[in-house]
Structures are given as C-alpha cells and as structure tokens.
Amino acid sequence: MENDHSSDYIFKAYVVNTAAYDAGDREASGAWLYFPTYGEAINEVMEQIGLPAGAPPGKYFIDDYVCRIDGMKPVLPMYCDFGELAMLAQGLSDLSLEDRDLLAAVQESPYRLTTLEQFREFPHNTEFFTLEPSIKRLDDLGWSYVAQHMDILLTPPLLDAIDPVPFGKHAMEEDKGCLTNYGYLAPPGDEWQHEQDARPAKKQAEKKPSIMERLEQSKKECAGQNKAQPHRGKSAPEL
Incomplete structure (x- = not known):
C-alpha cells in the first residue's frame, strides 16, 4: 500500500525484512516506503513486511531506491535509520522551485553532488x-x-x-x-x-x-x- 506522499516523493526505498529474505520468501518480504515520510507510514510498512514498529536496522535493509534527483541513488545507504532518511528528504522537499532547478542544474554540471553529506547540506548552501x-x-x-x-x-x-x-x-x-x-x-x-x-x-x-x-x-x-x-x-x- 502506498502512502499519501507517493505522488510527490523525493525518493522511495524498497524496505525488506532481512530474515524473510534470507529464508527465501523474497517476493513478500519487501514494500515501498516513500520519502519524505512520517511515523504512521513507517509503521505501516513495517507491519506489511512482518516487523514490529521500531525494528532496528539489521532487521530490515533497503534493497532498492527510486530517486527523482539525478545522481542521488548511488549514495543512499542499504542499512540506515529511517529518521535520517526522512530528514534528508524533508530538507530537499522544502526547497523552493528555483532552488530545485538549481539542484537539477548542479547535478548536470561538474559540480554535481556526490556524497550523502552534500545532499544533506545542499539546502543550507543554495547561495x-x-x-x-x-x-x-x-x-x-x-x-x-x-x-x-x-x-x-x-x-x-x-x-x-x-x-x-x-x-x-x-x-x-x-x-x-x-x-x-x-x-x-x-x-x-x-x-x-x-x-x-x-x-x-x-x-x-x-x-x-x-x-x-x-x-x-x-x-x-x-x-x-x-x-x-x-x-x-x-x-x-x-x-
């Protein structure tokens, strides 16, 4: 089930139950989580893949990403805390339309962002x-x-x-x-x-x-x- 942010997401992550994946149940072990996200959506995805709310990284991993920002997918982690990803996505989602165009231009240039830290810091460095x-x-x-x-x-x-x-x-x-x-x-x-x-x-x-x-x-x-x-x-x- 897709959450309410599925139409305007910055990126989405395919969250997988590690134990179910290792046991061979790969088709039913994962679900998409859209970012920016919120607690209720995270809990719904956790329930969908058979994990309790608040399950720590390691109990789950991110098998794939779909990003709407060029060059961002390679720097997103496989194992991470959802809160950190939510803050990253929210900061980019809050950019003005002009600053979103600026980021798109940067990603077409030799100055393209190449680390997760740079994407986190970009909203504070539009100047x-x-x-x-x-x-x-x-x-x-x-x-x-x-x-x-x-x-x-x-x-x-x-x-x-x-x-x-x-x-x-x-x-x-x-x-x-x-x-x-x-x-x-x-x-x-x-x-x-x-x-x-x-x-x-x-x-x-x-x-x-x-x-x-x-x-x-x-x-x-x-x-x-x-x-x-x-x-x-x-x-x-x-x-």
Whole structure:
C-alpha cells in the first residue's frame, strides 16, 4: 500500500525484512516506503513486511531506491535509520522551485553532488552557486559578458561586427561556469557550509534561557505585579 506522499516523493526505498529474505520468501518480504515520510507510514510498512514498529536496522535493509534527483541513488545507504532518511528528504522537499532547478542544474554540471553529506547540506548552501536561467547558449553568455564590460552604447553596425562566442568562452573560463538545461551555472566563490558549521548557529538561535535568566525574569514579573496591584500585609520575599 502506498502512502499519501507517493505522488510527490523525493525518493522511495524498497524496505525488506532481512530474515524473510534470507529464508527465501523474497517476493513478500519487501514494500515501498516513500520519502519524505512520517511515523504512521513507517509503521505501516513495517507491519506489511512482518516487523514490529521500531525494528532496528539489521532487521530490515533497503534493497532498492527510486530517486527523482539525478545522481542521488548511488549514495543512499542499504542499512540506515529511517529518521535520517526522512530528514534528508524533508530538507530537499522544502526547497523552493528555483532552488530545485538549481539542484537539477548542479547535478548536470561538474559540480554535481556526490556524497550523502552534500545532499544533506545542499539546502543550507543554495547561495554557493549562481544560476542564470535566461542564459542557455554560449552566444547568450557572450552577449551578457559584452553588456557588462562595455561602457559605450554599441550601434547596430558594431553589434553586427561582434562575434559573442569567444566572449562567452572567456566568461565561462573566468567564472569556472558551465551551461546546463536550466541555465548558466557558476560558483560565486563562497565557502560551502558544512553541517558542523551550521549547528552552533542553530543551537544559538534555539537556546533556552538559563535557570538564572528565568529566575531574573520571574523576579521582574513579580515586581511588576506588586506595583500594579498593591496590597496590605506582609510583602512577598524577594527571589
């Protein structure tokens, strides 16, 4: 049975019950799990292949993948935790349409992603590349280069005398760029942000207040309430 994400999946994995597969029951030992996924869908697949919910890797393995991103299938693991695959797929699913085209262009280029880590990190590195969708031919790139570097207005006779192709070749060498079906792709020179580089910033953004900070905040709130609602009798002790 296919889950609700079967129409818009990033990749799907054929999950196999290891013991049933080894016992020769290969036809009924597996089922497709679509990613991004969720807990209920995972439990349904586990039940379908005869395993309890929460079965650890080793009790099952992934016999095959179907991916909608070029070059991704070879880096996906045979043995893995479903949670890690779900996070990977969700990050790629959350990409904007422009960034999905960017990823498709990258996978057509010499800069194609070749490791699982790079696919996990791509959503945090969309600024690492620039994509010009309107430039898909060498002469388009040449005219763009001429327009950027010419300070004078070129008359039609001058434009007719220009061969844009050599300018396009020069621009490509200068940018270390390439032409793809999605446009002209070039790396801007920014550093690729690795997972360990992104974690401290995320932790800082999600940092919870310390006990002392909460006590101080509580003290301020109590003081404000005392001022707003004065009462007779013994005052509350300070924190």
